[in-house]
Amino acid sequence: MNRPLPASALPRAILFDLDGTLADTAPDLAAAVNLLRTARGLEPTPYSVLRPTASAGARGMIGAAFGLTPADEGYEELRLQWFDNYQNAMAVHSTLFAGVPELLKGIVEAGMSWGIVTNKPARFTDPLVGMIGLHEAGCVVSGDTTPHPKPHPAGLLEAARRLGVAPELCWYVGDDQRDVEAGRAAGMLTVACSWGYCGAVEPATWGADFLLASPVELLELLTSASVPAAVA
Known part of the structure; x- marks a missing residue:
């Protein structure tokens, strides 16, 4: 080729x-979604699971971390919160x-x-x-x-x-x-x-x-x- x-x-x-x-x-995208998990008393999703989904943005990250799709109840709330988390720390790593x-x-x-x-x-x-x-x-x-x-x-x-x-x-x-x-x-x-x-x-x-x-x-x-x- x-x-x-x-x-x-x-x-x-x-x-x-x-x-x-x-x-x-991916490190900062993953950190933003794991903030959502820890705020809910959940263990962070392993980075190795999150990294391959990084190009899919919120859909990929929330899908990997919470098992939700855009059609599921609760997805939109998580998406907006993930946006805020990411905007606050998008170039740390x-x-x-x-x-x-x-x-x-x-x-x-x-x-x-x-x-x-x-x-x-x-x-x-x-x-x-x-x-x-x-x-x-x-x-x-x-x-x-x-x-x-x-x-x-x-x-x-x-x-x-x-x-x-x-x-x-x-x-x-x-x-x-x-x-x-x-x-x-x-x-x-x-x-x-x-x-x-x-x-x-x-x-x-x-x-x-x-x-x-x-x-x-x-x-x-x-x-x-x-x-x-x-x-x-």
Whole structure:
């Protein structure tokens, strides 16, 4: 699946999911939901159980910690309280994944743009990107920026519009199956990043154009394109 690219196949912009792709935010997401449990006299849910659900936000965290779905009684109250807990401590332990700063620097040096498309509400996205060093993104599209979150392509198409790049000249990178679905629906090449949270479905089954194990691999893919030799 992963192979050197011809220079003609290189993108003009790279769009990234946020949680589990650029940033390891699961520790703070998990802490926020475990505050709900301890406030109710319950033992914290093990981090190993919560981490794989982090890309699903409140639905994933509350589902893993309390066994509730959005259709269940009591879910909405927990969701609102989880939002408050998270907003109060959203960048205590969250960091960029190893290799991400180098990747973003390399993208810029290669003359490409980069941006963020996340299902995270702007209430959290806007402050968080500055707190963890992503303030140089060319655009930030949150889950409530457009009427439709991923896997709908609306957010990705809005990001391409803001960057002034045709969707077919963009790549989308994410750690969830819906990221690949959204990217394909937007007409973008897709990259599944197995360094992220990934959920219960194996990334190899998502149908992404590339499956990569680290941000460094993505940088290598972008910078190892074969350029035809000049004609004498």
